[in-house]
Each structure stands twice: as C-alpha cells, then as structure tokens.
Amino acid sequence: MLHHVELWVPDLERAVGSWGWLLERLGYEEYQSWADGRSWRMADTYIVLEQSPALRLGEPYDRMRPGLNHLAFHVPSRADLDALIEAAPEHGWTLMFPDRHPYAGGPEHYAGYLEDGDGFEVELVARKN
Numbered sequence: 001m002l003h004h005v006e007l008w009v010p011d012l013e014r015a016v017g018s019w020g021w022l023l024e025r026l027g028y029e030e031y032q033s034w035a036d037g038r039s040w041r042m043a044d045t046y047i048v049l050e051q052s053p054a055l056r057l058g059e060p061y062d063r064m065r066p067g068l069n070h071l072a073f074h075v076p077s078r079a080d081l082d083a084l085i086e087a088a089p090e091h092g093w094t095l096m097f098p099d100r101h102p103y104a105g106g107p108e109h110y111a112g113y114l115e116d117g118d119g120f121e122v123e124l125v126a127r128k129n
Contacts, residue, residue, distance in 0.1 A: 004039075004046045005071065009118055010060070012036065012051035018092035018116045019049055025084060026073055047071075061119045070113075070121035078102075078110055081126040085112040092117050102126075 009015040016038050023040040024030070031041035037050035063069050075081040081102065085095060096113040097104035105111050110126040 002045050004048060006048040006050060007068075007120065008052050008055050009049050009120075010051065010055070010057070011118070012038070012049060014092065014117055015049045015051075019047075019120075021091040022084070022088070022093070022114075022122065023047060025087075026075070063119060063121050068120075070123055072123035072125055075124045075126050078126045081110065081112055081124055084124055085114070088112075088114050093122075096121065 007015070007019075020030070020038065020040070026042075028040035028042045028047065030038065031046050032039040032048075036052060037048055039046045039048040041047075075084060085101070088095065093114040093116055095101060096115050102110050102112055104113055105123070105125075112124045113121060114124065115121050
C-alpha cells in the first residue's frame with residue numbers, strides 16, 4: 001500500500017486552496033499542518049503539499065518532463081464526478097480535454113482530467129456502479 005505522496009509546490013496557499021478542497025471532497029481529512037506544508041490523510045495513506053525551503057526555483061513544473069505526470073483518484077459515481085468537475089474552477093482547477101470530456105480516456109473510461117494553477121494534473125475516475 002502507498003504510504004504517502006509529497007508534492008513540492010511554489011505557492012502553498014494557492015495549492016492548499018485547490019488541493020485541500022479536492023482532497024476533502026474525495027474523503028481525505030486534514031492530517032498535519034506546519035509553516036511550510038499541509039497534509040491530508042485517508043486510512044494509512046496521506047498526501048503532502050509543501051513549499052519547502054529547499055525548493056529550487058527556476059523553470060515551472062511541467063508534467064510532460066520526466067517525473068510525476070499526474071495522480072489519479074477514484075470517485076464513487078458519475079454524479080459525484082460531474083459535481084466535482086462543475087465546482088472545480090471555483091477552486092483553481094481547469095478542465096483538460098473539454099472537447100472529449102468525460103471520455104478523454106476512452107469510451108469506457110468515465111473520468112475528468114483537471115489541472116491546477118501550477119500545472120499539476122489529477123485524473124478523477126468514476127467507479128462503475
């Protein structure tokens with residue numbers, strides 16, 4: 001089982017505004033908070049956002065370079081996915097592939113792909129009922 005994922009972000013408050021909202025809607029609970037970071041937990045797995053003092057500034061994050069491309073999360077139903085996608089822009093997320101939504105991943109894959117203001121992508125996948 002995955003223990004945790006840590007994302008280093010250039011602006012903690014912006015990231016908390018978008019990721020915190022999404023993670024809590026997905027059932028994660030706030031777990032830890034410190035000057036440079038926050039985390040949310042579900043069962044034994046947690047997700048950390050950190051604006052680390054060791055962060056090397058320079059080129060912005062680019063999911064198309066080597067490294068993390070995206071995180072994917074289950075969503076309980078299509079209705080839940082639709083509600084998340086509708087509310088996401090109010091929390092700093094942009095719908096990717098809008099011309100193919102909700103089947104951008106193929107005709108049997110009901111999902112939404114979102115990008116935050118720093119270029120991080122999440123894939124939200126509706127469970128088959």
